[in-house]
Amino acid sequence: MLRSALELASAWAVPVLVAGIPAYALARKVKVYPAFLEGAREGLLVALRIVPPLVAVFVALGMLRASGALAALSALAAPFTDRLGIPPSVLPMVVVRPLSGGAALGVVGDVLRAEGPESRAGYLVSVMAGSTETTFYVLAVYFGAVGVSRYRQALPAGLLADAAGFAASVVVVRALFG
Amino acid sequence: MSVVWVLILAGSVLAAAATGRVGDLPGAIADSAGKAIATSIGLAGVLALWLGLMRVAERAGLVDALGRLARPLLRRLFPEVQAGSPAMGAMVMNISANMLGLGNAATPFGIKAMEELEKENPHPGTATDAQALLCAMNTASLQLVPATVIALRAAAGARQPADILGATLVASSCAVVTAVAAAKLLRRLYPAPAARRGAPGEGTRA
Numbered sequence: 001m002l003r004s005a006l007e008l009a010s011a012w013a014v015p016v017l018v019a020g021i022p023a024y025a026l027a028r029k030v031k032v033y034p035a036f037l038e039g040a041r042e043g044l045l046v047a048l049r050i051v052p053p054l055v056a057v058f059v060a061l062g063m064l065r066a067s068g069a070l071a072a073l074s075a076l077a078a079p080f081t082d083r084l085g086i087p088p089s090v091l092p093m094v095v096v097r098p099l100s101g102g103a104a105l106g107v108v109g110d111v112l113r114a115e116g117p118e119s120r121a122g123y124l125v126s127v128m129a130g131s132t133e134t135t136f137y138v139l140a141v142y143f144g145a146v147g148v149s150r151y152r153q154a155l156p157a158g159l160l161a162d163a164a165g166f167a168a169s170v171v172v173v174r175a176l177f178g
Numbered sequence: 179m180s181v182v183w184v185l186i187l188a189g190s191v192l193a194a195a196a197t198g199r200v201g202d203l204p205g206a207i208a209d210s211a212g213k214a215i216a217t218s219i220g221l222a223g224v225l226a227l228w229l230g231l232m233r234v235a236e237r238a239g240l241v242d243a244l245g246r247l248a249r250p251l252l253r254r255l256f257p258e259v260q261a262g263s264p265a266m267g268a269m270v271m272n273i274s275a276n277m278l279g280l281g282n283a284a285t286p287f288g289i290k291a292m293e294e295l296e297k298e299n300p301h302p303g304t305a306t307d308a309q310a311l312l313c314a315m316n317t318a319s320l321q322l323v324p325a326t327v328i329a330l331r332a333a334a335g336a337r338q339p340a341d342i343l344g345a346t347l348v349a350s351s352c353a354v355v356t357a358v359a360a361a362k363l364l365r366r367l368y369p370a371p372a373a374r375r376g377a378p379g380e381g382t383r384a
Contacts (some may be wrong), residue, residue: 013278021231025238029340032234043226046289047218054214060186062210066202067194096345098317099327108330117336126331126342131349141221142313145289146296151179152368154310157360158317158351165318165353172345 046145053144057136060100070095084170087121089114092129098135099163105129123177124169134163228286232268241267255358256308265294271311271360276320288316300373307365314361318353319346 022032052123064070074091089111096103111125135158143151194200245266252259252266259265268291275284295309296302305313324346331370332339 009278013275013280014283017283018227021235021238021240024240025234028238030234030237035234035237037232038230039236040226042233043229043286044222046229046286047222047225050221051214051298052217052361054217055211056183058210058214058217058342059207060190062181062193062206062213063190063203064186066199066206067190068197068199069190069193072193078187105326105330106244108327109334112334112336113332117331117339118333119252122334123342123345124302126324126327127345127349130321130327130342130346131319131353133273133317133319138317139313141285142288142292142316143305143309146292146309148296148299148305148309149179149312150304152305152310152370153181153307153364154305154313154317155182156312156364157310157357160360161314161353161357162316164356168349168352169345170349 016017028134049147050141050144053140057140058122061136064099065103071100085174086124087172089121090125094166095168097128097132098159101134101137104134120173120177124173127169128166131169132162135159135162201308224282225286225289225318228283232271232286232290236264236267241271243267244270255311258306259295259308261299262293263298263307265291265298268294272312272316273320276316279320279321279323281321284316288312301371304371306370307361310365311358311361314357315354318357319350320354321350324349 007174022036024037025032070092077094078088078091081094082088086094090107093104093107093111096107108125108129111121115121117123117126135155139151139154139158143149143154191200191203194203194207197230197375204359224318245264245268249261249266252269256266256269259269261315268287272284272287275287276280291312292309293304295312299306323340323343327342327346331342369379
């Protein structure tokens with residue numbers, strides 16, 4: 001029920017907004033088309049402005065992955081996560097999730113293929129991916145777009161949120177799926 | 179961010195030296211830099227579309243109206259954002275688009291909100307508490323239905339690919355609550371600099 005209602009809302013939201021906003025504005029006698037072009041031009045500038053921070057973040061993360069540092073981190077964390085009941089195949093998720101959305105989905109795909117979507121690892125990796133976001137990417141885009149380079153508490157808060165999402169995933173999956 | 183960045187860069191080089199993979203680094207560096215451009219180009223179209231629509235909505239008074247509607251809720255979270263601030267409307271749209279899983283629309287709205295907040299920033303270049311909180315919330319998953327993961331599960335042959343829905347709702351709620359609490363509690367550890375608006379060479383913004 002909840003799900004189909006939400007899916008319906010998601011499907012309708014974009015078309016209704018795209019048509020509805022200009023229609024409403026026209027009725028309010030806004031010069032719709034020039035206003036749209038003005039905002040769209042700003043959107044392109046934003047796309048340009050986020051390139052430098054994205055280069056910085058992507059290069060750092062690309063190096064981290066290619067250097068084997070991520071794999072080493074996973075190996076270091078293994079004894080602890082073992083005790084928490086996180087299967088070794090899910091571990092790369094914990095390390096990779098805040099860094100790269102694409103890599104995280106890659107881990108989900110790997111685990112689902114290898115162990116099946118109804119395995120404990122399959123459930124855990126799905127719930128982890130579904131309850132967290134790519135922290136470094138979000139920060140680079142949002143702060144980069146406005147030229148803020150001192151993130152202050154945003155970075156630790158984002159990483160703590162990821163940790164909380166993972167911990168909750170472990171507990172919930174154990175409770176619901178054994 | 180400078181310290182984190184240098185730590186990751188230097189740490190990677192050391193790790194590569196230890197694992198004997200220094201030879202892999204140059205290729206990875208060039209690839210990653212290229213990916214930044216690809217990502218930005220991929221975003222450019224939706225950014226233009228949604229910021230264009232956003233401007234239209236602004237002119238029609240929709241963004242203000244939305245901001246006023248959600249103010250009672252958001253005021254608790256963002257007490258320092260002023261009543262008439264255009265940031266309010268953009269933040270509402272960012273959060274609602276996120277919840278519906280409209281990542282394409284959520285990012286432009288979020289960026290718009292960040293821009294409006296930056297206009298009120300007394301120390302440009304350093305995050306305000308409101309900016310940090312908005313970002314922290316966006317780094318936690320606000321999405322009610324994790325459509326991509328469900329699609330992956332379906333592709334892997336799950337009988338009920340969406341059976342994770344209850345679990346993701348609980349887990350992401352924990353993440354969001356943690357993001358908000360951490361952003362609120364940690365701000366004292368990261369004091370903002372004294373206001374620099376209007377300092378020589380800064381240029382004042384109305």
